[in-house]
Amino acid sequence: MKEPRLVPEVEPTSYYGRPVIKAPVWKWAVPAYMFAGGMAGASSVLATGARLAANPALARRARWTASVAIAAGAALLVEDLGRPERFRNMLRVAKPTSPMSMGSWLLTVYGPAAALAAAGDLLGLPRALTRLADWLAAAAGPVVATYTAVLVSDTAVPAWYGARRELPFVFAGAAATAAGGAALVTTTPMHVRPARAFALLGAATELGASQLARRRLGEVGEVYRQGRAGALDRLATLLTGVGGVVTWLWGRRRIGAAVGGASLVAGSLAKRFAVLEAGIQSANDPKYTIGPQRRTVEPGRTGAVADAPPR
Amino acid sequence: MSAADPALGAGYEDPPTRVGFFTDTSVCIGCKACEVACKEWNGVPAGDLDLLGTSYDNTGGLGADTWRHVAFIEQRRPPGTEAGSGELRWLMSSDVCKHCTRAACLDVCPTGALFRTEFGTVVVQEDVCNGCGYCIPACPYGVIDQRRDDGRAWKCTLCYDRLRDHTEPACAMACPTDSIQFGPLDELRQRAGRRLEHLHDLGVEDARLYGHDEADGVGGAGAFFLLLDRPEVYGLPPDPVVGTGELPRMWAAAGAAALTLVASAVAAFAGGRR
Ligand code: SF4
Numbered sequence: 001m002k003e004p005r006l007v008p009e010v011e012p013t014s015y016y017g018r019p020v021i022k023a024p025v026w027k028w029a030v031p032a033y034m035f036a037g038g039m040a041g042a043s044s045v046l047a048t049g050a051r052l053a054a055n056p057a058l059a060r061r062a063r064w065t066a067s068v069a070i071a072a073g074a075a076l077l078v079e080d081l082g083r084p085e086r087f088r089n090m091l092r093v094a095k096p097t098s099p100m101s102m103g104s105w106l107l108t109v110y111g112p113a114a115a116l117a118a119a120g121d122l123l124g125l126p127r128a129l130t131r132l133a134d135w136l137a138a139a140a141g142p143v144v145a146t147y148t149a150v151l152v153s154d155t156a157v158p159a160w161y162g163a164r165r166e167l168p169f170v171f172a173g174a175a176a177t178a179a180g181g182a183a184l185v186t187t188t189p190m191h192v193r194p195a196r197a198f199a200l201l202g203a204a205t206e207l208g209a210s211q212l213a214r215r216r217l218g219e220v221g222e223v224y225r226q227g228r229a230g231a232l233d234r235l236a237t238l239l240t241g242v243g244g245v246v247t248w249l250w251g252r253r254r255i256g257a258a259v260g261g262a263s264l265v266a267g268s269l270a271k272r273f274a275v276l277e278a279g280i281q282s283a284n285d286p287k288y289t290i291g292p293q294r295r296t297v298e299p300g301r302t303g304a305v306a307d308a309p310p311r
Numbered sequence: 312m313s314a315a316d317p318a319l320g321a322g323y324e325d326p327p328t329r330v331g332f333f334t335d336t337s338v339c340i341g342c343k344a345c346e347v348a349c350k351e352w353n354g355v356p357a358g359d360l361d362l363l364g365t366s367y368d369n370t371g372g373l374g375a376d377t378w379r380h381v382a383f384i385e386q387r388r389p390p391g392t393e394a395g396s397g398e399l400r401w402l403m404s405s406d407v408c409k410h411c412t413r414a415a416c417l418d419v420c421p422t423g424a425l426f427r428t429e430f431g432t433v434v435v436q437e438d439v440c441n442g443c444g445y446c447i448p449a450c451p452y453g454v455i456d457q458r459r460d461d462g463r464a465w466k467c468t469l470c471y472d473r474l475r476d477h478t479e480p481a482c483a484m485a486c487p488t489d490s491i492q493f494g495p496l497d498e499l500r501q502r503a504g505r506r507l508e509h510l511h512d513l514g515v516e517d518a519r520l521y522g523h524d525e526a527d528g529v530g531g532a533g534a535f536f537l538l539l540d541r542p543e544v545y546g547l548p549p550d551p552v553v554g555t556g557e558l559p560r561m562w563a564a565a566g567a568a569a570l571t572l573v574a575s576a577v578a579a580f581a582g583g584r585r
Contacts, residue, residue, distance in 0.1 A: 014543055014546065015544065016365045018372055018546055020546060021448065022447045022448060022450065022453045022454075022455070024448040025444045025457050042572060049580045052580070082457055082461070082464075083462045086439075086442070090422060092422050092439070093423040097418040097555050097558065098419045098445070100443060100445050101422075104421060142568075142570070142573055146569045149568070153557075154419060154558055155415075156415065156449060164560070175572065176575050176576075196579075197578065201578060205571060205575065283448060293548055293549045293551075294543075304522050304527045305519050305520070
């Protein structure tokens, strides 16, 4: 028989408050790439939709947005490497266990396809080839827009790993927001109508999924509300919200569409920075690593501790 | 009890026995000979010379330039708890890369720079690493890190060069109390089990093994520990998990999100036609 405890169970403690895991070392270029890749991928979908809907004005602009965005994105990826001159090593192997490896290979298909789809007519390439590129870009685009969520989730970072079910939807929504927003800026109101709907659906998906993620994360979710991550997340929500409302109310006018679209694009960009910053904050405070793991340990699992070793 | 050999899984046909570390912290005296020997042998840069001001530990934790780290904890167990008598005690523990059976760093590495050696250990090839940084937040123990001036990721190699010369790693050789024990993992696990029993018989109720169990979130550690308190007291995660196990479900979620994106486009154009 055990005596009742005189003092409460010890609080999750830590080693002098030092982080248990290492925070990501990624700089601004990585969230900027996630934004660019998202805008590109969703723009390719928009472009193919516009082509099928016999809206060549929108299709052409969306294709160019996609190819410029993905070219910029690739440059950003190289820029963030610790050894940029070794970027080719990304294609040294193909590893299914590494979302970054899979993403690199995906980009070798998507990048050229997006470029061909945009420039094929200009270069006088056979129509069939341009069409094929357009289909390929539309098929790969949604994966380009969402694989980055898998990439960040597959880490020990509490604010990412814990949100692994919702983050792809946040990224997909933000990608549609950016693609629709870019189309609103570049395309005349007469042709942009579907892009408006696309952007608004994206904004709704992004905001809804973010809400779900925060709820699922429990105490870890607070990093999306605190410090720099909180400020960036609020900025993203504000820009997306304002952009959505402006687009909804005044998107039929050139100026309203441009202002609303720009705000949506900026909101999508800010969102990726918020996600990176939240990840860093959650990694830097040991309580976000220890707390959730303690809770998985206590009910059933013994975790990494074995009091009585198997014999 | 046999250790599932990850070298077999990595495609080595007839690999040598899997080796590892058993760090028995109950006999660590905090001398840091391991930290020094590791730096000397591996030519690891000195890093910052800082006084952290929290304890006799001024290294803080493992990193690109610290492949063995001696934690130092000064504790007064609160009287009235089961283990506590109000006495002061010092806990010392030499931390190291766990050389996980299922290693997150290795799984996520896009270049193949991180690889599984024939000894079942995990090593970075410095001539391949392009500094993408993915392994750093992937490791559930916060072991591997980037050297900022160099851009690449670095960590303990379990003295790969010495293993190939049939010599034990520098830290284990330098340890004066045999707190760091090197050997075939199977043997170490049995020895650890006996040591734990012995300590429990002596009434050291706090003793526990960490990373010893193949059923844990990383499939068992190649470098495991005997601890005298909860892992988090030493800066270790209580339930480390390799992200790879969830990867199929993550891709499924991404696939669903990708389809949502396509569905949004379809809806947008369908609505526009009306
Ligand atoms: S402890 Fe970290 S760095 Fe070492 S093998 Fe495991 S995941 Fe890799």
